[in-house]
Amino acid sequence: MPARPKSPKSAPPPSGRARHIGRVIVKTALFGLIAGIAALVIAVLVTMASLPSYSELTQKPNGQTVRVHAADGTLLVSLGPSYGEWIPHDRLPAVMRDAIVAVEDRRYYSHFGVDPIGVARSAYLIYERQGQGRRWQGASTITQQIVRNIFLTNAYSFGRKVRESVLALAMERKFSKDQILELYLNRVYFGGGAYGVDAASRKFFGHSGTRLNLAEAAIIAGLVKAPSHYSPSADPEAAVDRAKVVLEVMQDADAITPAEARAARLDRVRFVPEPKQNSVRYFTDWALGQLDSLVDEQSAPLDIWTTLDLRMQRAADQAIRQNTPANLQGALVSLENDGAVRAMVGGTDYVTSIYNRATQAQRQPGSAFKLFVYLAALEAGVKPGDPVVDEPITIDGWSPRNSSRRFLGQIDIRNAFALSINTVAAQMGQKVGFDTVADMAHRLGISTRLNTHPSMVLGTSDVRLIDMTRAFAVISNGGNAVTPYGILRVSTTDGTILYQHEAQSPRVLVAPFVAAGMTDLLQTAVNTGTARAAQIGRPVAGKTGTTSSNKDGWFLGFSSGLTTGVWMGRDDAKAIPGLQGGRNPAQAFASFMQTALRTRPAQQFDTEVTLPEWQLEPDEEAYYGDPDQQFGSDEEGVTPPPEGQPAPGDGDDTVTLPYEDDTAGTPPPPPPARRAPAPDRVPSGDQQRPPQIDQRWLEGVLRDQQQRPPR
Template sequence: MPAATPPAPRRSAPDSRIRRMIRIALRILLFGLLGAIVALLIAVFVTASTLPSFQDLMQKPNGQTVRVHAADGTLIVALGPSYGDWLTYDKIPSTMRDAIVAVEDRRFYSHWGIDPVGVARSVYVARRLKAEGRRLQGASTITQQLARNIFLSSAYNYGRKVREAIIALALERKFTKQQILELYLNRVYFGGGSYGVDAASRKFFGHSGDHMSLAEAAIVAGLVKAPSHYSPSADPQASVDRANVVLDVMQDAGAITPAQAKAAHPEQVQFAPEPKQNSVRYFTDWALAQLDTLVDEQTAPLDVWTTLDLKMQKAADDAIRANTPKDLQGALISMENDGAVRAMVGGTDYVTSIYNRTTQSQRQPGSSFKLFVYLAALEAGVKPSDPVTDEPITIDGWSPRNSSRRFLGDIDVRNAFALSINTVAAKLGQRVGFEQVANMAHRFGITTPINTHPSMVLGTSDVRLIDMTRAFASVSNNGNAVTPYGILKVTTTDGTVIYQHDAGEPRVLVAPYVAAEMTDLLQTAVNTGTARAAQIGRPVAGKTGTTTSNKDGWFLGFSSGLTTGVWMGRDDAKAVPGMQGGRNPAQAFAAYMRVALQPRPVEKFQTDVTLPEWQLEPDDEAYYGNPDQAFGNEGAPQEGDQPAPKEDVAPQNPDEIDDRGPPAERPQRQRQSDGDKPPQLDQKWLDGVLGNRRQPQPQEQPH
């Protein structure tokens, strides 16, 4: 009897359950994948049915155009997108079509709107870039880029990428490859405000886009990746370098031969000259940057009416060009007592440098900062005629020196300011408190940080020209705050006003008598002191400023209701031999103001300058030395001086300031009757500016 075969081993229950679970998971995955494909197909078909027709997509987009007008209504500049003629597929040069396909989407003619090979490659590259802290760019096909440019925003997120892919597939279903490429080349942004190959060709080469050389096509095709970086108008060499990359890619793709690539020579392409941009663009750049905060309209064409006076702007431009030494930069801003900016020159040449030195640059102001020292002193009760002594002084180890290396002894406050004497400024700063001087600067509109070391009285903190000019304008405005503005109103093309400038309620910064006395000091500086080069044949009040090693020269002043600030120096802050605020900057101020004030009647100040008895024809060397070198020569920390520690002086309590001014001994023009009180300081606003937290007084506490 044969032996019985052993029974087959039984599968364990756990193995059976695992296999069943795997089969179920695979089925779910399969059905899910099929469902996703069906949903994608439905989305593509629905999207394709809702896409505009080819004729509709050929219409030029309604990009917002902004027309900027001067104060007299003259059109200054029109800003907005530029669209050239629509070029059909057969009118677009084959070199242009081949270049854009080679560099942007080599498999354009073979994919369905999404390139699987490109996606796989982008995933691999994305992992490497993520490890380096960078983000993947340029993984989209031409069709995807077209979908994004026409229908979507540039926001980078997965939701947008999914919508982009669906629209790209729909575009490929509805239109031919030739139509898609035609749409793309007529709608893509090439930089410089140019959309489409025709607009780009006209801007960069000066001719239409229906005939372009291989080198020109390579330059234009290379712009899509980074229009602002590779634009010929921004960096011609970068555009040429990028064009050579495009030629290499075209050769690698088989679109051109090595001989054709070698013969292209992008470096020999003649670029169309840029239209000359005068200094008015400094003003329009500054003013239009505020437009988004003033109006909500983002698409409709707008007319912007500004405060700019074209004659004054030309005078400012001429004054800066004529008086700024070679290889230096100069800046000028001029404003009315209500803050309306009439002229703005941010540099000697807008084409070579769009950097606006009136609003963006922060430089040390030198002795022009003494404005705030003397304002604080006058508010604390010091009078222009008070006697002071110009003598050696040391504050916390810091010893300021005068430019003449001499000390005049007994002198009054008025002439100490006119001669920009450092020792007296230091004494006054110590007397009122350096913290109080910093508060005064912030009160008058200085937006940058101010240190409170004793040497701060000589202007050691960086400031902006527009802020300093604003401060001087506030003195001219009888001690009321001045806020610079450049836009009067904004209207739609049919004349509907959607924004109108509102000056608001005036804010008192200092009592009127303090502003009048400060004007007295500033007028003396122009008539008898360091600012004599700013004289223009009518009353002028102003102050010079010069910094360490003559790196910066300043002059700020006002006359007949117009305040102007001038700065000169090097952008790299290197020393400039001979640069002083009382020379080129003051001369530029005078050259501008003579023209700007010509149509205005002469306005006298509330105070007349009283010349000192000894002021006949003083010896420049004896009294002035090197005028107003606020550091180095005029007394800021010299080599070997010890750094000045922060002054530990409690700020003066604003509540203790006597807004009525000194009593009866003040000149008659400043006396007031018992019932005639000057405007009060807006203490709540001042506390907000200065960051003070005031405790409620006992009578203000609730019962």
């Protein structure tokens, strides 16, 4: 008989020691669980006691709102978070409540602040994707989100998640579901600076949040996930696509029927267009940059009153837009003698470029920099009427030239400045010292680094427009210091004054007689020199500037207590044929000042320019040659001209009085009208005296044109 198979041996019963260890582990775990629950209950109860009342939660804003006003009180811009009207739960549209619950927390009405199913699902996803850096995503309930929004930050950590959960549990114990949902819909961020359903509805649709239909509610509900990405202001198509997902989720959650989902015509939703960002934002951006140094308040809403004059700002914007050539940029700054900035344009279009060329860009000023050269000379004792010789000069191997490659011979300081004669500026710089010129520029407010090469007198160092305008304002202010400012007063919304601008005590930077002498020279430049396009029918003083190969055009000047600076050029600093400070920039200056000064009486300067009759109405054509043949001088000397064109001077809008060389020393016959005569060169041994203009001939030519207004 076959043998029976052996039955498997049964496991030996656990020993008494093993049973004891098992019971200890179970008891310890049970005790730990009970202790944990007890600790959680105590934490929730303590947190409940420390939570603010519901009325307090509805009043506390999130973030700081800043309202910026013009000088007349007009609201320029409101920055920071925007809060609409608080909408009670019973007035919140049902479609809005259903949409947010469906897409953000489907089990909202069944959990107690923390969703165990959501936590388990998130934990499983983390386990599945180990090593991918996944966080606890999708587990936050509406209650947890509002807790994080009000009490915590978005910085992720395990400790923050624990505190968030405890606070959520406490919120659910202290407040009802309806209250928490009301709080959420009135406080959550929906993008574009809008906090709460009402602010979002007004921003995106132009009406109150109580009037939202299903399609609009779906769009707003879809914003919570990624406010910036789905914002209708930034990408309307993305907002609509996200809303389609929300409608599908609502249908899946039985919040709406398929027929209702189809009836929600997202293609018929009309978004409110974003207000155009005009040039005033260049000013507000600059002014608000000073706020931190004026007040310490970081959370309370603020009202800021500024120096901006809206009428002048509109005139400035129009002047730059109308006078800046296509594909170029333009900038303008205008300030009072006390430094109050009345207008600022940092570019032709703030929407396409927020870069502020009035305060940030550093460009070469060309002959506008001669302001500091002649100021240093006047301070050293030079007088506007002193004679000087326009002749070749070489300083440390550098030989400046005038744009005509000609020299006028004996001339006075006043006309040398008015005609922007480079050789005379070089002589003045050499006489007073190039370090002295740089010190003068820094004294008057130039904040950038300046070289002290001889060519610096022609403006080869980079400067800012606002600094140059400030320097010219010092002369307008009689030599007293001028510090540009944009903020007059800062207060909280309840009227508490946090800052009030106070006028600075007078501080003399240059003596009044020096400022008066400089005003004399600047008037002459506008009356008879390179800046004639800046005439506005009242006393004006100013100076043009054009840099190498016409890369930059400047005009800076003042009249009736208002100083304005204009710059034009390309951001990439490429050459611009025909750009000269005496043309488009001077024209923009004149266009702006005619409007800006319309309500002000004309003011006479302390020094009134008196010129010989023959100089009162110079020959315009003689002054301005072919703009494409104006070139510039760089730090190394003269920039070579393109092949086939005459050699350049410094490239500034130097007035040119063309004449032909006559080596025999005999003047040629008088040229056609509107041309200056040939010089009279008289040999004297190995030397020749500098050429002299035949003033009698020029007087006869110009007398016929004295009544002709400048073009």
